[in-house]
Amino acid sequence: MKNDIVVGLDIGSSNIKLVIGQNKGEYGDGRLSVIGAVSHPSAGVGKGGMINSIEDVVSSLSACLEKAERLVGLPISSVWLSFNNSKIRYEKTKGVAIISKNDGEIDYSDIERAIDSAKSFPVPNNYEIVDTIPVRYNIDSNEDVKSPIGMNGVRLEVEVLVVLALSGQINNLIKIVHRANLDIDGLFLPSLSLSSAFLSNKEKELGSAVVDIGSTTTSLAVYEDGNLLHLAVLPIGSEHITSDIALGLKCPISLAEKIKTHFGNADSEGYTDEDEIDISSILKDENVDDLDIISSKYLSQIIEARVEEIFSMVDDELKKINRSRILPVGVFLSGGGILLKNIQKIAKKVLALPVANINTSCLKIEVDRAQSPEFFTALSLLVSSRQEGNKEKRSNFLKNNLGGIADSLGNFFKKIIPR
Incomplete structure (x- = not known):
């Protein structure tokens, strides 16, 4: 793969996300350009992000890789990889x-x-x-x-x-990537790569947090005085909202996911008992009777209850370090789980803190799809790769962040990756 191409890979419980960046040098504005973004449903990844079938994940990854290579017209031979599960x-x-x-x-x-x-x-x-x-x-x-x-x-x-x-999980993840004929340039925790890529030094100094809501896990990183204060991986994510909808409406999981995606609202305020949603447009291929119309208020109450639980669990983590309600900069959100309408409003209410989506403007994103929060982790890997790729920058980065994940995992790889 050409030196000016870099790839970020995020293997999630629901989807595999892959983004391709390119350093356009003197012809660009200094930012890394994002020239491709693809996702593919993932199989073989269970609850909490635990790998339960290597062959299924390899098959899903290979399909995602084929999509990406066809999109950008370039072969992909190595990736920067995120790893995360509820057992960390x-x-x-x-x-x-x-x-x-x-x-x-x-x-x-x-x-x-x-x-x-x-x-x-x-x-x-x-x-x-x-x-x-x-x-x-x-x-x-x-x-x-x-x-x-x-x-x-x-x-x-x-x-x-x-x-x-x-x-075992780290070994399985590395094995999967290698079986897809890919080398690993680096391995990062999502909450750390997101913080490193998209939080400014001032935001870390004053007090801030990153909350990444995935399918089955929610990751948290908290900073103050420029230091990392706390990390956590919570065993809850957007799939739990889908399950709640399926139970509440007594419908298949596949339909519950469509309802969440098309009509989901995390805030029930403002709805009346008479407000209804016509979901007939998404019932194709669903074997469902008598569910053309659902209550807007009931649906949003189901979603709101679980979203409040997610942020209550985040607040419980902040209480452990005596930072509940006292992070001046506030909380930055990431992940496919934050696509729900009004999720920021509920987060502000529960956490009593400023809340905003992560800002990815340090990248020049040339494909609209990559603007979606579900790609933020993969995008953060591109920025992390740039920090690590230049030898002089890498040296300074490691000296300023001794024990940084790239350094320690480099030693870890020596023990577990055959040469």
Whole structure:
């Protein structure tokens, strides 16, 4: 694949999303151009994003890849990949390094020793450490040091957020991509790639969060003072709304999904008991009788209840870190689950915070389809690839974000990917 082409791949529970970016160099405005976006229904991915059939996922991925290559007229040989499931775990730990050099000056090797010390804890069976993200540093009695490099001290302490994933699931994901004849350029958690790509340093400094609502999971990343405070993957997503509609209206799941997509509204306020929706236009190929008309209010009440639950669970996570209702910048939304009408209104009501969709203007998106929030994770991988692709930028990025996912997963890959 040509050096000016980069591909982001997001394998979700409902759909596989793939976006193609191109660096147009002197002929562009400096932004990476998005020249293609495709999606294909995914099979073989179960609840919580857990892979339950490698062959089914490979088949779905191959079909998606064929669509993409036909769309842009170029072969695709490698991808930047997101990984996420409800079994990902996070642990906060601390590590210490004693500075024994005569001049007492702290360098990168001291930070690495402190981080290695933080990883010295019992890892649960079948799990692997896939990332260690520094949250804050202390030097002797000097607390909350931003960057300890070049400073003097005797005792360096680091608090890190350790990301743990089931090694079997990571191996399965890598195997799937390789069986589709693709190489992996890098692997990212969606909440981290979204934050890295689309949140400004000022937004992270003042206090903000990213909430990514997928089919079966909702991911959360919280920032303050420029540091990552909290990560979470919640076992709830937009498919739960579809299931609620199917139960409430006593209709097939396939029809419930169509009703949600075409007529869904997360806010029931303003409807009366007499307001109705004619759904006859979407009943083709559905074996359903006597369901041409449904109540607008009842449908929105079903959706609203589940949406409120999703954001209540997000708020519960904020309460764990004492940040409920006190993130000044607010919450940025991503994912196919935020396509519902008025979902921002419900999020503002439950969280009592400013709420907006993620801003992807750092990319030049040339295909309308890629503007949809369901492609935001795949788009974020393109930006992350640019951060990592330039060797000088990569060096600075890793030095400023020691334990960053690309670095730690690079070591992880050495253990699990045959050469």
